[in-house]
Amino acid sequence: MTDTPDDLDIHDPAFASDPYQAYERLRQECPVARGEQHGGYWLLTRYADVREAARDWRTYTSSVPGVTSIPMAARRTEPQLPLEVDPPLHSRYRALVNPVFAPARIEQLRPRVEALAAALVDALLDRTQRGETVDLVADYAEPLSLGTLAEFTSLPHQDGPLWLGWQRRMFDVRHPQDGARATQEMNAYIEALVAERRRAPRDDFISLLLDSEVDGHRLSDGEVRAFCQLQFGAGFETTADAMSVTLQYLATHPQTRDALTASPGLLTAAVEEFLRYATPIQIFGRNATRDLDLHGRQVKQGDVVALSYASANHDPAVFPDPDTCIVDRFAGPATASGRHLTFGAGVHLCLGAPVARLELSITLREFTTCVPPLRPTEEQPTWKARGDRRGLSRLLVQLDAGS
Numbered sequence: 001m002t003d004t005p006d007d008l009d010i011h012d013p014a015f016a017s018d019p020y021q022a023y024e025r026l027r028q029e030c031p032v033a034r035g036e037q038h039g040g041y042w043l044l045t046r047y048a049d050v051r052e053a054a055r056d057w058r059t060y061t062s063s064v065p066g067v068t069s070i071p072m073a074a075r076r077t078e079p080q081l082p083l084e085v086d087p088p089l090h091s092r093y094r095a096l097v098n099p100v101f102a103p104a105r106i107e108q109l110r111p112r113v114e115a116l117a118a119a120l121v122d123a124l125l126d127r128t129q130r131g132e133t134v135d136l137v138a139d140y141a142e143p144l145s146l147g148t149l150a151e152f153t154s155l156p157h158q159d160g161p162l163w164l165g166w167q168r169r170m171f172d173v174r175h176p177q178d179g180a181r182a183t184q185e186m187n188a189y190i191e192a193l194v195a196e197r198r199r200a201p202r203d204d205f206i207s208l209l210l211d212s213e214v215d216g217h218r219l220s221d222g223e224v225r226a227f228c229q230l231q232f233g234a235g236f237e238t239t240a241d242a243m244s245v246t247l248q249y250l251a252t253h254p255q256t257r258d259a260l261t262a263s264p265g266l267l268t269a270a271v272e273e274f275l276r277y278a279t280p281i282q283i284f285g286r287n288a289t290r291d292l293d294l295h296g297r298q299v300k301q302g303d304v305v306a307l308s309y310a311s312a313n314h315d316p317a318v319f320p321d322p323d324t325c326i327v328d329r330f331a332g333p334a335t336a337s338g339r340h341l342t343f344g345a346g347v348h349l350c351l352g353a354p355v356a357r358l359e360l361s362i363t364l365r366e367f368t369t370c371v372p373p374l375r376p377t378e379e380q381p382t383w384k385a386r387g388d389r390r391g392l393s394r395l396l397v398q399l400d401a402g403s
């Protein structure tokens with residue numbers, strides 16, 4: 001960002017690597033900022049405005065394919081489901097997949113995710129004993145996230161890296177043509193999987209969709225594909241990013257790690273605090289359905305409005321000392337205004353939030369009980385170079401065995 005807030009570019013590497021200082025200034029001086037890049041968009045940064053917009057689907061519609069991403073590297077013509085439709089159709093689509101996210105079904109995952117995390121931690125400890133440096137992104141966060149999603153959605157475990165690659169390429173604003181190729185490859189993969197489930201149904205996500213009806217018709221192949229694109233894509237990078245940011249914080253704030261080791265009862269509250277602090281999906285887009293006057297800015301019908309969940313989650317008006325992880329911040333009764341917006345708000349509130357919470361709580365337990373303190377081996381962490389997501393692409397550490 002330059003001196004004029006209207007020159008804002010969330011994907012500028014300088015902005016993306018350290019967005020919170022810029023957000024602080026925008027919240028104070030220009031709460032509705034304008035960026036002309038990537039097709040042009042307004043950016044809401046204050047908690048109250050972002051939460052209000054996320055909940056008001058009549059004024060801020062999601063019902064435009066691709067509008068939720070700023071920008072989608074490869075422009076989409078089909079909506080992802082149920083993300084890019086509004087009520088009442090949204091409610092009918094969401095009802096179809098609600099059973100997949102039932103708390104009991106997610107709880108069944110726990111022993112398998114615990115076993116996966118323990119095996120990854122054992123491998124880290126083995127390598128540390130040999131004096132090796134480990135990368136907590138490639139050697140822990142990504143495989144845990146991929147393994148959990150493979151379990152949850154009945155995808156073949158060995159295909160996880162394919163999904164991760166497609167997601168990265170689809171959202172890489174620097175290489176839109178490659179993003180389009182990645183979308184085609186992913187769609188071909190999904191179509192093959194759908195055809196296989198048609199031949200031999202299983203007790204899984206795709207078979208459930210193939211057996212479902214909306215408004216009296218069976219879901220088309222296009223609708224099934226649109227559900228799969230989101231279901232398989234939404235949970236890989238996001239949860240890995242949440243874990244990488246959390247582990248980086250623990251590595252650089254040993255007193256926070258010690259506090260959690262001493263008080264394991266705080267883990268549930270700490271999960272919420274790390275989710276707030278990390279905000280892996282920093283921004284989601286909407287379209288204005290009518291002309292609006294927002295803090296004196298004239299937003300026109302059809303304009304893209306980006307909701308910065310990241311800035312909202314770091315708004316000191318709601319979260320005092322927002323750039324510090326206060327592990328008992330969410331220990332008391334949650335008030336409506338004090339909820340973090342990491343999973344959005346309103347009708348599109350993230351369906352996979354319990355899966356993400358499960359992974360993060362298991363990770364926090366492992367890294368505050370079984371794993372010795374972490375010592376980063378690089379002075380500066382390597383952040384991903386995009387402004388709509390936040391996570392580390394590498395976190396090299398040594399484990400201080402013997403402490």
Ligand code: HEM
Pocket residue numbers: 054062068081082083084094152230231234235236238239242279280281284309341342343344345347348349350351352353355356
């Ligand atoms: C830390 C990890 C995650 C974060 C930060 C995250 C964030 C979000 C956010 C912000 C939204 C709302 C989008 C909007 O406002 O338009 C959302 C929606 C959604 N998420 Fe997640 N998510 C995470 C993990 C997951 C996982 C693991 C899954 C699936 C297994 C998942 C599936 C979905 C789905 C299906 C929706 C669409 C809900 C709807 O439109 O009704 N997410 N997520």
